[in-house]
Amino acid sequence: VDSSFVDYRPPITVVVGHVDVGKTLLLDKIRGTFVAYREPGMITQHIGLSFIPWNAVERIADPLLTKFRLKGKVWIKGFLMVDTPGHAAFSNLRRRGGSVADLAVLVIDITRGFEEQTYESLTLIRSRNIPFVVAANKLDRIYGWEPHENAPFLDSYEKQREDVQGRVEEAIARIIEEFNKLGMDADRYDRVRDFNTQVPIVPTSAVTGEGLADLLVVLAGLSQRFSRDKLRVTYGPGKGVVMEIREEKGWGVTADVVLYDGVIRKGDLIVTAGLEGPVSTKVKMLVMPKPLDEMRDPEDRYMFMDEVKAAAGVKIIADGLDQVVPGAPVFVVPQEASLDEYVKLVREEVSEVKIETDRDGVVAKADTLGTLEAMVIYLRSQGIPVRKADVGNVSRRDVVDASIVRRKNPLYGVVLAFNVNVPHDVEVEAMQYGVKIFRNEILYRLVEEFTQWYKEQKT
Numbered sequence: 001v002d003s004s005f006v007d008y009r010p011p012i013t014v015v016v017g018h019v020d021v022g023k024t025l026l027l028d029k030i031r032g033t034f035v036a037y038r039e040p041g042m043i044t045q046h047i048g049l050s051f052i053p054w055n056a057v058e059r060i061a062d063p064l065l066t067k068f069r070l071k072g073k074v075w076i077k078g079f080l081m082v083d084t085p086g087h088a089a090f091s092n093l094r095r096r097g098g099s100v101a102d103l104a105v106l107v108i109d110i111t112r113g114f115e116e117q118t119y120e121s122l123t124l125i126r127s128r129n130i131p132f133v134v135a136a137n138k139l140d141r142i143y144g145w146e147p148h149e150n151a152p153f154l155d156s157y158e159k160q161r162e163d164v165q166g167r168v169e170e171a172i173a174r175i176i177e178e179f180n181k182l183g184m185d186a187d188r189y190d191r192v193r194d195f196n197t198q199v200p201i202v203p204t205s206a207v208t209g210e211g212l213a214d215l216l217v218v219l220a221g222l223s224q225r226f227s228r229d230k231l232r233v234t235y236g237p238g239k240g241v242v243m244e245i246r247e248e249k250g251w252g253v254t255a256d257v258v259l260y261d262g263v264i265r266k267g268d269l270i271v272t273a274g275l276e277g278p279v280s281t282k283v284k285m286l287v288m289p290k291p292l293d294e295m296r297d298p299e300d301r302y303m304f305m306d307e308v309k310a311a312a313g314v315k316i317i318a319d320g321l322d323q324v325v326p327g328a329p330v331f332v333v334p335q336e337a338s339l340d341e342y343v344k345l346v347r348e349e350v351s352e353v354k355i356e357t358d359r360d361g362v363v364a365k366a367d368t369l370g371t372l373e374a375m376v377i378y379l380r381s382q383g384i385p386v387r388k389a390d391v392g393n394v395s396r397r398d399v400v401d402a403s404i405v406r407r408k409n410p411l412y413g414v415v416l417a418f419n420v421n422v423p424h425d426v427e428v429e430a431m432q433y434g435v436k437i438f439r440n441e442i443l444y445r446l447v448e449e450f451t452q453w454y455k456e457q458k459t
């Protein structure tokens, strides 16, 4: 294999935002809309991703492409769209120094504006430098809105009554104001003059399909302008990240992996990371979902692959995956390379996230490598020092570590537990040591509880 061969892969596009804003329905609608234009094999399903080819997008976006003089100028071949149920999925799309995601769609309910997880998603998008667009969804809920199935937003908007247009503008203005408060500039996408400095807002409806064309055209523009280098892939050894670890009947523990570069083959030696350190294992099977029309029953969901090229979402079946943590890197070890070299690479990547220092700071625990990294980024953005950051349930050692800090600095001698459990004996021990454990499933709330307590203690 010539590993220097370079191609451009479709951008990996994550859909993020507060719960119930319509992320999943938006993706369903995009898929459904384009399935309606189906040519054989057009929409391909991956594990956790689905591929929307550009020629399908062109069918509904034609008037817009003409309007923006983009016709024939789009060279990306489509989008690999990723749904992110909950915070973990997006956090886990991590790689050294950034994200596996090339683009993000931040979905906001146009009738509600910014919500808690909007801020969290935004922090992560910005810390990982991902170009993004806002989908101001549930446009059809604007009072008096007359829907036009699958029409571009701009076309449908022109046909609305003046008072309805006014209400849309007010809702958009409220979103812009929130961005301004955060020191960012934003505008309705067709009014954006500088995509370097302004966040484009596209009103959409996952129910009527309005605005989907606009959304995809803006995404294409952003990726061509800002992600070109990231989209280059080689056909060398595969590189990916573990999205999820799950048990499958008959297969044992499997890893759902997003492959962002290179090729992975059945029989390849791979290295990834577990709770106790690097894990190396041989790929027994690689599977991907079958096209919907080939599925006979739910047991018959998968195709068995000999090789998979980036970008793709693929399930890996191998021994020893039960130890692996989501958010961990996955590298294929080329035949001529030394395993040690790759083990070292994985260790380095992981030690960037896991923190262990002597300084005074909180003990941070999270459920995956991705959520841990998101947590550390967030804590730092709030000016909270971290002594130790690790994956897994709160342990007695964490309590002891916090108690050491507590002797010198009582306010930082605490454990922050994000999405992990505190076993009963650990809880008892923490009480004996006087170590406070904060626990929450929502990062923003967790940190808020801690800072609230911190302020109370200080006065």
Ligand code: GDP
Pocket (backbone or CB within 6 Å): 018, 019, 020, 021, 022, 023, 024, 025, 026, 137, 138, 139, 140, 141, 204, 205, 206, 207, 208
């Ligand atoms: P998620 O949690 O962000 O994935 O949100 P879902 O896609 O599950 O949608 C949450 C709820 O909002 C569901 O009841 C959807 O039917 C509804 N919904 C989503 N998008 C729209 C929209 O554009 N318009 C309207 N009216 N309802 C929507």
Ligand code: MG
Pocket (backbone or CB within 6 Å): 023, 024, 025, 084, 085
């Ligand atoms: Mg959802």
